Amino acid sequence: MTRIDESIESIIAGVIRRNRGETEFHQAVCEVAETLGPVLQKHPQYAEHKIIERICEPERQVIFRVPWQDDRGEVQINRGFRVGFNSALGPYKGGLRFHPSVYLGIIKFLGFEQVFKNAITGLPIGGAKGGADFDPKGKSDSEIMRFCQSFMTELYRHIGEFTDVPAGDIGVGAREIGYLFGQYKRITNRYESGVLTGKSPHWGGALVRREATGYGAVYFVEEMLKVRGQGLEGKRCLVSGSGNVAIYAIEKLHALGARVVACSDSDNVVVHPQGIRLETLKRIKEVERRRLADYVVEHPDAERLPAGTLWKIPCDVALPCATQNELDEDSARTLVANGCVAVGEGANMPTTPGGVRVFMEAGVAFGPGKAANAGGVATSALEMQQNASRDTWSFEHTERRLHEIVRNIHRDCYETAAEFGSPGNYVIGANISGFRRVAEAMLAFGVI
Numbered sequence: 001m002t003r004i005d006e007s008i009e010s011i012i013a014g015v016i017r018r019n020r021g022e023t024e025f026h027q028a029v030c031e032v033a034e035t036l037g038p039v040l041q042k043h044p045q046y047a048e049h050k051i052i053e054r055i056c057e058p059e060r061q062v063i064f065r066v067p068w069q070d071d072r073g074e075v076q077i078n079r080g081f082r083v084g085f086n087s088a089l090g091p092y093k094g095g096l097r098f099h100p101s102v103y104l105g106i107i108k109f110l111g112f113e114q115v116f117k118n119a120i121t122g123l124p125i126g127g128a129k130g131g132a133d134f135d136p137k138g139k140s141d142s143e144i145m146r147f148c149q150s151f152m153t154e155l156y157r158h159i160g161e162f163t164d165v166p167a168g169d170i171g172v173g174a175r176e177i178g179y180l181f182g183q184y185k186r187i188t189n190r191y192e193s194g195v196l197t198g199k200s201p202h203w204g205g206a207l208v209r210r211e212a213t214g215y216g217a218v219y220f221v222e223e224m225l226k227v228r229g230q231g232l233e234g235k236r237c238l239v240s241g242s243g244n245v246a247i248y249a250i251e252k253l254h255a256l257g258a259r260v261v262a263c264s265d266s267d268n269v270v271v272h273p274q275g276i277r278l279e280t281l282k283r284i285k286e287v288e289r290r291r292l293a294d295y296v297v298e299h300p301d302a303e304r305l306p307a308g309t310l311w312k313i314p315c316d317v318a319l320p321c322a323t324q325n326e327l328d329e330d331s332a333r334t335l336v337a338n339g340c341v342a343v344g345e346g347a348n349m350p351t352t353p354g355g356v357r358v359f360m361e362a363g364v365a366f367g368p369g370k371a372a373n374a375g376g377v378a379t380s381a382l383e384m385q386q387n388a389s390r391d392t393w394s395f396e397h398t399e400r401r402l403h404e405i406v407r408n409i410h411r412d413c414y415e416t417a418a419e420f421g422s423p424g425n426y427v428i429g430a431n432i433s434g435f436r437r438v439a440e441a442m443l444a445f446g447v448i
C-alpha cells in the first residue's frame with residue numbers, strides 16, 4: 001500500500017467514524033475516494049490542503065419538523081432535511097426526495113453524489129439534497145398540498161435563487177414543486193422563479209426538464225455504444241422503475257429504435273415482449289397515479305412477475321432507474337451471462353459496489369449515475385438560466401443543449417479515464433473529473 005492509499009483509507013475510516021450508521025453515505029464516499037489516488041499523486045496540493053476531507057463534510061445540514069394534518073384532521077409529523085453539501089461551483093443545487101426510507105444517511109449520500117455530478121455538467125451549480133420521510137403513496141391531493149406547504153414553511157428561510165435551488169427526486173414531481181413554489185412565493189412576497197427547478201412550463205419551468213434525466217441517460221448509453229462501434233437500434237432493453245426517469249428513458253430508447261421489454265415498481269415487474277406501451281404507462285403513472293400492476297389488465301399479452309426478477313430477463317442494455325442498491329452482484333452476473341453489453345445508471349447509486357465490479361471485469365460499458373443521469377440537473381441549470389434572463393426556450397433548442405451537454409460529459413469522462421490510466425472506465429473518469437473541478441475552486445477560495 002502506498003502512502004497515498006493509506007491516507008485515503010484513513011479518510012474513509014474517519015468518515016465512517018464521524019457519520020455513524022449512515023451506510024449509504026459511507027458507500028458513496030468509499031466509491032469516490034477509492035478512485036482518487038492517481039489525482040492526489042498528480043496534484044499533491046489537494047492532499048496538502050485536505051480537499052477530500054473537506055469535501056466529505058457537508059457545508060451545512062438542516063433538519064426540521066414537518067407537522068401537517070391528514071384528511072381526517074389527525075396531526076402527522078414528518079422529518080424534513082436539506083443538506084447543502086458544497087457551494088464551490090455555484091449555489092447549492094439538487095432535488096428533494098419524499099419517501100418513507102429517507103433519513104440523514106440517504107440525503108447525505110445523494111448530496112455527496114450531486115457535488116461531483118453537478119461539477120461534471122460544466123455548469124455553475126454546487127451540490128445539495130433534501131427531502132422528508134413522508135410517504136406520498138395513498139395520500140390525497142390536499143394532503144400532498146398541506147404537506148408541501150408545511151415543508152416549505154421551514155425550508156424557505158434556507159433557500160434562494162443565489163443560495164440553494166431545490167428540484168424534484170423520488171416522490172417529488174411538477175405537482176409538488178407547484179405547491180412548494182406557491183408557498184415560497186406567498187411567504188417571501190417575491191416571484192423568485194429561479195428558487196426551484198422542475199416547475200411547470202406554464203409558469204417558469206423549462207421545456208425538456210421533465211424528460212431530461214431519462215433522455216440524458218439514453219444519450220449517455222448511446223455515446224458509450226458509439227465508442228464500441230455499436231448503436232441502440234434493435235437493442236433489447238430493461239428499465240427498472242416506472243417513474244419520471246424510467247418513463248422518459250423508455251420514450252427515448254423507443255425513439256432511437258431500441259425495444260424496452262420490461263419495467264418495474266417496488267411491487268412488480270411488467271414484461272411486454274412487444275415493447276412497453278408508453279401511452280398506457282404514462283396515463284397510468286402520470287395522469288391517473290395508479291400502480292404499475294394495472295398495466296397488465298390493459299395489455300393481456302404483457303406478464304406480471306414478482307419484484308426482484310427484472311434483471312433475470314435477457315437483454316442487451318440495462319438502465320436501472322428506480323433507487324439505490326437495486327442491482328446487486330448476483331443480478332450483475334446474470335445480466336452479463338445473458339449478454340448485456342451496456343448499463344446506464346438513470347438512478348443514483350443503483351448498482352452495489354459488487355455489481356459494479358462484475359460489470360467492470362466483464363468489460364460491460366458502464367455509465368455511473370454521476371455521469372449518466374446528469375442530464376436532469378443540467379437541464380435544471382438551463383431552467384435557472386432561462387429564469388435569470390426572463391426568457392423561455394423552445395423544446396428543440398433545449399433538447400439540443402441537453403444532448404450537447406451529455407456528449408461533453410461523456411467525452412470528458414472518457415478522456416479523464418484515459419489520462420489517469422484507466423481507458424473506458426467511466427467510474428474513474430466521472431469521479432476524477434468532478435473532483436478536480438471542485439478541488440480547483442476550493443483551492444482558489446482558501447481555507448473555507
Ligand code: NDP
Pocket residue numbers: 099101168169170171172213241242243244245246264265266267321322323324346347348373374376377
Ligand atoms: P419517481 O418517484 O418518479 O419514481 C421512482 C420509481 O422508482 C417508482 O417506479 C418507484 O416505485 C421506484 N422505487 C422507488 N423507491 C423504490 C424502492 N425502495 N424499491 C423499489 N423501487 C423503488 O422518481 P424518479 O424517477 O424521479 O427517480 C428515480 C431515480 O432517479 C432515483 O434514484 C433518483 O434519485 C434518480 N434521479 C432522478 C432525477 C430526476 O430528475 N427526477 C435526476 C437524477 C437522478 P414505487 O412507486 O413502487 O415506489
Ligand code: 2IT
Pocket residue numbers: 093094095096114117165166167168169197348373374376377378380
Ligand atoms: O439526482 C438528481 O440529479 C436530481 N434529482 C435532480 C436535481 C436537480 O436539481 O434537478
